[in-house]
Amino acid sequence: GRAAPAPPAGDGPVVAEYHFEGGGDAASLGDTWVEVSAAGGWGKGVVWVNGNHLGRYWPSQGPQCNLYVPAPFLRAGSNVVTVLELGDGAAAVAPESVNLVDHPDLTGTCASKSSGPRRPGSPAVAAAAL
Numbered sequence: 362g363r364a365a366p367a368p369p370a371g372d373g374p375v376v377a378e379y380h381f382e383g384g385g386d387a388a389s390l391g392d393t394w395v396e397v398s399a400a401g402g403w404g405k406g407v408v409w410v411n412g413n414h415l416g417r418y419w420p421s422q423g424p425q426c427n428l429y430v431p432a433p434f435l436r437a438g439s440n441v442v443t444v445l446e447l448g449d450g451a452a453a454v455a456p457e458s459v460n461l462v463d464h465p466d467l468t469g470t471c472a473s474k475s476s477g478p479r480r481p482g483s484p485a486v487a488a489a490a491l
Contacts, residue, residue, distance in 0.1 A: 374406075377455035379442040383435050390435045393461045394427035395442065398471040402456040406446040410434045426471030427462065 383390050395410070397403045397418035405419040408428050415428040446453045 373453065374448070375446045375453040375455045377444050377446065379444070379459040381440050381442070381459075381461075383437050383440050390432050390437065392432050393430045393435070393463065394465045395430060396427055396460040396462050396466070398426055398466075400471075401458070401460065402454065404446055404448050404453065406444060406453075408445075409443040411436060411440055412443075420471040423471060426466040426468070429465070430461070 395408055395415060397408070397420050399420040403418055403420050405417075405421075407417050408415045410430050411434055413434045415430060416425075418425065418428060420426060442459045444455060444459070446455050448454070
């Protein structure tokens with residue numbers, strides 16, 4: 362679902378939460394990837410899904426364009442993606458949304474484009490104010 366807009370940019374790091382509903386039951390949820398392209402507003406930071414650390418991102422430095430989300434990290438009901446955005450040489454601004462995609466972008470061109478279609482049933486989710 363959609364949530365409130367991201368908190369305003371500040372002088373320091375920004376933490377944002379993105380909420381979405383997992384469809385079906387837990388057994389039907391498959392692996393997915395969080396898209397972290399610079400074109401999507403991602404600077405530099407860290408991502409968690411339901412409290413599970415996925416890793417760091419810095420798409421302008423590449424080559425990683427996606428963070429892997431194993432199926433067991435997802436719930437059939439409410440899921441939370443937490444982003445700690447540190448900024449990339451500018452004030453930290455949380456991405457407007459998080460895209461869950463059905464395959465990783467292995468081209469290393471994440472600074473300039475989106476990696477592809479979202480995973481079916483996994484919409485882009487907007488940031489919620491903390």
